[in-house]
Amino acid sequence: MAKLFFFVVAMVCWCGQTSVSMPLVGTAQDCKDHSTVIEDETDDVMSFVVTSVEIHRVASTKMPTQTVVSPDSLPSEPNSEWETQFSQGMKFSEIMMASDEASVASWVFDHDGSSAVVPQQMLSAETLFFEGVKSAPDGKKKDKLAEQALRIYYHAKWLAEHNFAKAAEWRYRESAKLARQCKRNVLASHALSRLGYFMIQWRRYDEAHTVLQESTKLNTKKKIHLAHIYSVCSSDKGQAQMSLDSTLQRSSY
Numbered sequence: 001m002a003k004l005f006f007f008v009v010a011m012v013c014w015c016g017q018t019s020v021s022m023p024l025v026g027t028a029q030d031c032k033d034h035s036t037v038i039e040d041e042t043d044d045v046m047s048f049v050v051t052s053v054e055i056h057r058v059a060s061t062k063m064p065t066q067t068v069v070s071p072d073s074l075p076s077e078p079n080s081e082w083e084t085q086f087s088q089g090m091k092f093s094e095i096m097m098a099s100d101e102a103s104v105a106s107w108v109f110d111h112d113g114s115s116a117v118v119p120q121q122m123l124s125a126e127t128l129f130f131e132g133v134k135s136a137p138d139g140k141k142k143d144k145l146a147e148q149a150l151r152i153y154y155h156a157k158w159l160a161e162h163n164f165a166k167a168a169e170w171r172y173r174e175s176a177k178l179a180r181q182c183k184r185n186v187l188a189s190h191a192l193s194r195l196g197y198f199m200i201q202w203r204r205y206d207e208a209h210t211v212l213q214e215s216t217k218l219n220t221k222k223k224i225h226l227a228h229i230y231s232v233c234s235s236d237k238g239q240a241q242m243s244l245d246s247t248l249q250r251s252s253y
Contacts, residue, residue: 081135082131082132082133082134082135082136083132085128085131085132085135086128086129086132086133086136086144086147088128089124089125089126089127089128089129089132089151090125090147090151092121092122092124092125092128093122093125093129093151093154093155095121096119096121096122096125096155096158097154097155097158099119099121101162104119104121105120105121106119106120107119107120108120108123110123110167110170113126113170113171113174114166114167114169114170114171115166115170116164116166116167116170117164117167118159118164118167122155122158125151125155126151126152126155129147129148129151129152130148132144133145133148142182142183143182145178145181145182146178146179146182146184146187148178149175149176149178149179149182149184149187149188149191150175150179150187152171152174152175152178153171153172153175153187153190153191153194155171156168156169156170156171156172156174156175156191156194156195157194159171160172160194160198165198165202168195168198169195169198169199172191172192172194172195172198173191173192173195175187175188175191176188176189176191176192176195176218179191180218185218185219186218186219188218188219189215189216189218189219190215190219192211192212192214192215192218193211193212193215195211196208196209196211196212196215199211
C-alpha cells in the first residue's frame with residue numbers, strides 16, 4: 001500500500017511539472033483546453049487512488065460465507081391425493097376425447113352407471129373424478145364438481161355422436177344432475193337440451209318433449225326457442241329436429 005501511495009504521488013508531481021514546462025504556444029482557447037485535459041488527468045489519478053484504497057479495504061475484510069440455495073433443491077409440496085386423482089382423470093378424459101371409435105383400445109361394461117358398454121379409459125376417468133370430488137375439501141368441492149359435470153357432458157357428447165344412445169343418455173342426465181348440485185344451471189340446461197336433440201334423432205319424440213321442457217325451467221334464455229321446438233314435436237317431427245339443431249348450434253358448448 002505504501003508503494004502504491006508513493007507511485008501516485010510521483011504521478012501527480014509529474015503531471016504538475018508537465019503543465020508548467022509546456023510552452024505557451026497557441027491561442028488562449030488552446031491553453032484553456034490543455035489546462036482542462038491536465039485537470040481531467042489529475043482527477044483520473046486521484047480517482048484511481050480512491051478506488052484502489054477502497055478495493056484494498058474490501059479485499060482485506062473477511063466477508064461472511066453465504067449459502068446459495070437453488071430453487072430446484074427446495075422440497076416441492078406434493079399434491080394431495082384427491083388432486084392427483086382428479087388430475088389423472090382429466091388426462092384420461094382428454095385423451096379419450098381426442099380418440100375415435102376405431103382407436104379405442106378396450107371397452108368395459110358400466111355396471112354402476114349406464115349399464116352399457118363404454119370405453120375403459122372413459123370409465124376410469126369418471127371413477128377418478130368421483131373419488132377426487134368426494135375427497136376434496138369444502139372450499140374446492142363446488143368448482144371441482146362443476147369440472148366433473150362438464151367432462152361427463154363431453155363424454156355423453158362423444159357417445160351420442162357415435163350412436164351409443166344408452167350410455168350417452170345416462171351421462172347427459174348425470175351431467176345435468178351434477179351441474180344443478182353446484183348451481184351451474186346453464187350447463188344443466190344445456191346438457192338436457194342436447195339430450196333432447198339426440199332423442200329427436202333417435203325418434204324418441206315424447207321423451208324429447210319432456211326433456212326440453214325440463215331444460216327450459218333451468219335456463220330462461222332458451223325458453224322461447226325450445227318452447228317452439230317441443231310444441232311441434234307431436235305434429236311435425238322433421239321440423240322439430242331442424243329447429244332444435246338450429247337452436248343448439250348457437251350454444252356455447
